[in-house]
Amino acid sequence: MSEARAYEFKKEFEKRSGDKIKCMLMAKAYGSSAALAAAGLEVMPGRKELWGILIFGENSLHFFVHPSENTMSLLFRAAARADPPKEQWARFPAESIRSINVPVKKQGFLSRLFSALSLVELSFVPEGGGNPVDLYFESITPVKDAGLYEAAKNLARASTDGV
Secondary structure (H helix, E strand, C coil): CCHHHHHHHHHHHHHHHCCCEEEEEEEEEEECHHHHHHCCCCCCCCCCEEEEEEEEECCEEEEEECCCCCHHHHHHHHHHCCCCCCCEEEEEEHHHEEEEECCCCCCCCHHHCCCCCCEEEEEECCCCCCCCEEEEEEECCCCCCCHHHHHHHHHHHHHHHHC
């Protein structure tokens, strides 16, 4: 995403969400089908993950999936007379978050070539209550913003303060 496009996305997202973006990264989300459903996310048939933007806000963690499809999925969808992809937006308010674990990889020679973050582990209580469920977000772009760790800590701290 170009700098100008990222700026426009941030501006529009903050307006729609009412939450100030602290950090964002491209990621794929996965977990049990129950966890994905509890987050309000739908995975295309035959897939086990969703690709989107993981957004750490001041008040919530967000996962935004822009509707898109490649030529092959368009052909299969048309043949099956299925609905086109739709925008998906999972919002995890700080109060619903039980924990956010952002493991840091060990520093070394290879860490200079690859991103330091590969996984964000989220445990949250679904809307309406119930037992906490777990989702995982694997970064697919290098993390250049050290503010990610602080944003995750702040959301986890806000979740324990609110409980």
